[in-house]
Amino acid sequence: MELFKKKLIFAPMAGIAESVFRTICKRNGADIVFSEMISADGIYYNGQKTLSLLTFNKQERPIGIQLFGSNAKHIAFAARYIEEHARPDFIDLNCGCPVPKVVKKNGGAALLKDPKLFKDIITKLTKAVSLPVTVKLRSGWKINEWVDTDYAKIAEECGVAAVTLHPRSKTMAFSGNALWERIALLKKTVSIPVIGNGDIITPKDGLDMFSQTGCDSIMIGRGAYGNPWIFQQIKKLAKGDDVAQVSHEDKIKTALIHLKEYKRVYGEKRAAREMKKHLAQYTRGMVNGATVRDTIFRARATAEMEDVLHQAFNLV
Ligand SMILES: Cc1cc2nc3c(=O)[nH]c(=O)nc-3n(C[C@H](O)[C@H](O)[C@H](O)COP(=O)(O)O)c2cc1C
Incomplete structure (x- = not known):
């Protein structure tokens, strides 16, 4: 599918990739964004907090909404609800989240232990909607017990439009290196677009992922946290242009815009609570960064x- 060819994608990141930050990544060169993972059960039971996560703005398109869960009926219901009410560009299934709260209920990475359930979910999900459906996988539950290629084949047979691979096991969580060779293997195994993910921290890593794995698109998570410029930097590097370091002034300007927009969208209370982690990321490596972060926290x-960001701006 053309939508997933040669694209730079901002990863789904719970607690981080909400609408305001997704928009900032988009402005800075991300081609596609994903929502944070959203509970299919929460949508099924009409949870107002869950439903509020479905909101996005026009500038974010193309956007995929990611679902997690293990009940095929609830997932199909949630997908239909999303198609009707939120109208994103595609719907993604989370098949990799290692968080205990999610795997305890057989969702996320726990699906990697149950191919029959996975197939049942994907079959019902793809039948439920006319929007493209994608799947985001880890490589397996345990190291060396890889199921990524088998799962991607099931997904392809069921009409899935593209598959993302974060090539670590659930048990690895975020330790060790992402096994990019598994992305290369997956690319040789299926004909649908393969989105490579894992450990793209610098612009060069992004180009290396494309050249070393042959993947169709790349997805960046932690490398964009406090660093939404990585997308345009990769595009510049691909054209052979120089990639300048982002100045501390520009980092602070973006941090201030992020804070202001976040407050406008979600209100003062939530902004005061949730923006601390973002501001800490923006001020990494800055003169007096530790003092600034201490005051922010x-x-x-x-x-x-x-105030403290303005003071920091006058110091750099
Ligand atoms: C704080 C945090 C939240 C995440 N939330 C999600 C999520 O909601 N859905 C998902 O599929 N992956 C989630 N991930 C995994 C990322 O999407 C990505 O697969 C992983 O971080 C590896 O890519 P990276 O090395 O570019 O960060 C999360 C990762 C982090 C660090």
Whole structure:
């Protein structure tokens, strides 16, 4: 599918990849964004907090909404609801989340232990909607017990439009290196687009992922956290242009825009709570960064955070 060819994709990241940050990544060169993972059960039971996660703005398109769960009926219901009410560009199934809260209920990476359930879910999900359906996999539950190629083949047979692979086992969580050779193997195994993911931290890593694995598109998660410029930097590097370091001034300017937009969209209370982690990322490596972060973490209101960022701006 053309949508997933040669694209730079911002990864689904719970607690981080909400609408405001997705928009910032888009402005800075991301071609496609994913929502945070959203509970299919939560949509099925009409949970208002879950439903609020379905919101996005036009600038974010193309956007995929990612579902997690293990009940095929609930997942199909949730997908239909999303197609009707949120109208994203595609729907993704999470088949890799290692978080205990998710795997305990057989969702996320736990699906990697149950191919029959996986096939049942994918069959019902693809039948439920006319939107493209994609799947995001880890390579397996345990190291060396890889199921990624078998799962991708099942997905392809069921009409899935593209598959993302984060080539680590569930048991590895985020340790060790992502096994990019498994992305290369997957690319040789299926004909649908393969999106490579894992350990792209620098612009060069992005180009290396394309050349070493032959993948159709790349997905970046942690490398974009506090660093949404990575997408345009990869595009520049691909054209042979110089990639300049982002100045501390530009980092602070983006941090201030992020804070202001976040407050506008979600209100003061949530902004004061949730923006601390983002601001800490933006100020990494900055002169007096530790002092700035210390003040940010102690701040009770966004106005205090703004003040310290303005002070930092005058210092750089
Ligand atoms: C804080 C955090 C939250 C994440 N949330 C999700 C999620 O909601 N859905 C998902 O499929 N993966 C999630 N991931 C995994 C990322 O999408 C990605 O697969 C992983 O971080 C490896 O890519 P990276 O090395 O580019 O970060 C999350 C990762 C992190 C660090």
